[in-house]
Amino acid sequence: xxxxxxxxxxxxxFHTRNGVARAVEGVSFGIATGETVGLVGESGSGKxxxxxxxxxxxxMPPGRIESGGAHFDGLDLLxxxxxxxxxxxxxxxxMIFQDPMTALNPYKTIGDQVSEPLRVHGRCSRAExxxxxxxxxxxxxxxxxSERMRSYPHEFSGGMRQRATIAxxxxxxxALLLADEPTTALDTTVQAQLLALIARQQRARNLSVLLxxxxxxxxxxxxxxxxxxxxxRLVESAPTVVLFRxxxxxxxxxxxxxxxxxxxxxxxxxxxxxxxxDPVQPRDGCPFAPRCxxxxxxxxxxxxxxxxxxxxxxSACLRVQRGEL
Amino acid sequence: MNLPLLxxxxxxxxxxxxxxxxxxxxxxxxxxAEGEVLGLVGESGCGKxxxARAVMRLTPLTAGRIRFEGxxxxxxxxxxxNRxxxxxxMIFQDPYSSLNPxxxVYDTLAEPLRVHGRMVRRExVGRVAQLMEQVGxxRRFARKYPHEFSGGQRQRIAxxxxxxxxxxxxxADEPVSALDVSVQAxxxxxxxxxxRAHGLALILVSHDLAVVRHLSHRVAVMHxxxxxxxxxxATLFDxxxxxxxxxxxxxTPVLDxxxxxxxxxxxx
Numbered sequence: 327x328x329x330x331x332x333x334x335x336x337x338x339x340f341h342t343r344n345g346v347a348r349a350v351e352g353v354s355f356g357i358a359t360g361e362t363v364g365l366v367g368e369s370g371s372g373k374x375x376x377x378x379x380x381x382x383x384x385x386m387p388p389g390r391i392e393s394g395g396a397h398f399d400g401l402d403l404l405x406x407x408x409x410x411x412x413x414x415x416x417x418x419x420x421m422i423f424q425d426p427m428t429a430l431n432p433y434k435t436i437g438d439q440v441s442e443p444l445r446v447h448g449r450c451s452r453a454e455x456x457x458x459x460x461x462x463x464x465x466x467x468x469x470x471x472s473e474r475m476r477s478y479p480h481e482f483s484g485g486m487r488q489r490a491t492i493a494x495x496x497x498x499x500x501a502l503l504l505a506d507e508p509t510t511a512l513d514t515t516v517q518a519q520l521l522a523l524i525a526r527q528q529r530a531r532n533l534s535v536l537l538x539x540x541x542x543x544x545x546x547x548x549x550x551x552x553x554x555x556x557x558x559r560l561v562e563s564a565p566t567v568v569l570f571r572x573x574x575x576x577x578x579x580x581x582x583x584x585x586x587x588x589x590x591x592x593x594x595x596x597x598x599x600x601x602x603x604d605p606v607q608p609r610d611g612c613p614f615a616p617r618c619x620x621x622x623x624x625x626x627x628x629x630x631x632x633x634x635x636x637x638x639x640x641s642a643c644l645r646v647q648r649g650e651l
Numbered sequence: 652m653n654l655p656l657l658x659x660x661x662x663x664x665x666x667x668x669x670x671x672x673x674x675x676x677x678x679x680x681x682x683x684a685e686g687e688v689l690g691l692v693g694e695s696g697c698g699k700x701x702x703a704r705a706v707m708r709l710t711p712l713t714a715g716r717i718r719f720e721g722x723x724x725x726x727x728x729x730x731x732x733n734r735x736x737x738x739x740x741m742i743f744q745d746p747y748s749s750l751n752p753x754x755x756v757y758d759t760l761a762e763p764l765r766v767h768g769r770m771v772r773r774e775x776v777g778r779v780a781q782l783m784e785q786v787g788x789x790r791r792f793a794r795k796y797p798h799e800f801s802g803g804q805r806q807r808i809a810x811x812x813x814x815x816x817x818x819x820x821x822x823a824d825e826p827v828s829a830l831d832v833s834v835q836a837x838x839x840x841x842x843x844x845x846x847r848a849h850g851l852a853l854i855l856v857s858h859d860l861a862v863v864r865h866l867s868h869r870v871a872v873m874h875x876x877x878x879x880x881x882x883x884x885a886t887l888f889d890x891x892x893x894x895x896x897x898x899x900x901x902x903t904p905v906l907d908x909x910x911x912x913x914x915x916x917x918x919x
Contacts, residue, residue, distance in 0.1 A: 368831040513694040514858060518902035522918035540832060543904020547911030567908045584836035586865035588888060588903045595865065597840050598833035601801060 329356040336394035345606040351558035362535040364545030367555035420495035424507035426487035430479040437475030443497040462493040485516035557613035564639040574641040655682040662715035675701040677876030690863030693873035737816035744825035746805030750797040757793040782811040803834035
């Protein structure tokens, strides 16, 4: 499997009045064809900024891509011309967002919006675009799709709206789907249906998917591999099963013991003390060190990169890398 | 057997719309003992928040009766209800909108003490300090405004305010769903400690079954305005009877990739 997308040392900063916020500080990873990768982190960890930077959807200024490359289809997405990027964005790489109500235009019918990518990129007739949009809507599980094409977004439930944005994203047969918290605003049962839908479409189309979420439980079922992000950096990367069985970074371990479980009541949850660091005032050493129960003196001085600690498993913990944990 | 603290009998809350009527709560019976934690779960639109608001008398009942400490709340005059208010408190989901942005932490916590507590200034100062300590807020934060705090800290302020008048019953409507995972654990642990320390009764309204399992003694599952299943936490989670409860349980994300995958397949 060759890499479809290869991100190297991506750094994104926001130059604000209060200083420079280092949102993404040297992130490198790849996504293979047909692979589903989960990018997990809490709010402010830089996971969404990473995805937005790829399609250059960040407001610039204040945002600025300080360094790095993102190779896709033989093109560096961060450096190619706008015209080149337009041929990729929406066509080869599509994106879906957390809130399907704001992602859809309330003044246009669902059908207009779902068929739009084909009209813009596809050079086909209006009627043909409409028919193909209805088929795609059908395939993502919108009942009576051809009738409901004439509805407006407010006439759809949250889950149906998100199905419509997924249909819109799939219209151009993209190779890569960026999904930014696609199920966070939805009910649990609807979330489960949509995750199943994404997994089904992924298999049927051999899509690559980058699933961005704060919810470890969401990645457990659908992702082949999981990346954990903290304070603008990747702290752990592993195949899903390995990550959940043997997390090798204290932050990942802490996150897992902080989540209550439906299986058995735990006496006490592990609460990670303190708060994530201020992105405007980065500290020396490992960003997680002040909250880490395993931290030693050196953790406050050295900030290790992600390094292999096992087969296909990488961790950015100094002590794990030295074999102490 | 003690008298229940709260009794909800055949409660209905309907909202009239131009041409139709929304039966948000459609015949609910519940009771809650002193010091008991009841989880009220269901998906958006099932009526769980409306029921919670009805208990607080923030929404009028269409039918039925709610008795708190044996008194029918709906029959009370405004003034008589005001005497009950300190004993019934609520914590809301969004700590960004539930706190007054123009009041400092001190003012926010002192207000209920001044209104209901009939305390002199010195006592108010002491009680505010005590409350801040109970919820884990440093005393130097007293003069700060809500916007200077993170979501988790704001929720601590909201909890302190709910506890200010030593209520018997607290209703928490999705108290942690707006918070990040690591902060969520801090707040859940805080709630656990406070319930134990004060012998509080709590109605925990949530869509998150894992959170409910963690905190509750008993769980009621709501669907379309009715309670479809109710039982002790262990029974309901380990031997769910109602198909809707099972659907909810299977849809809840788990940290086990194998089971998560099996659940996913069930949805395909």
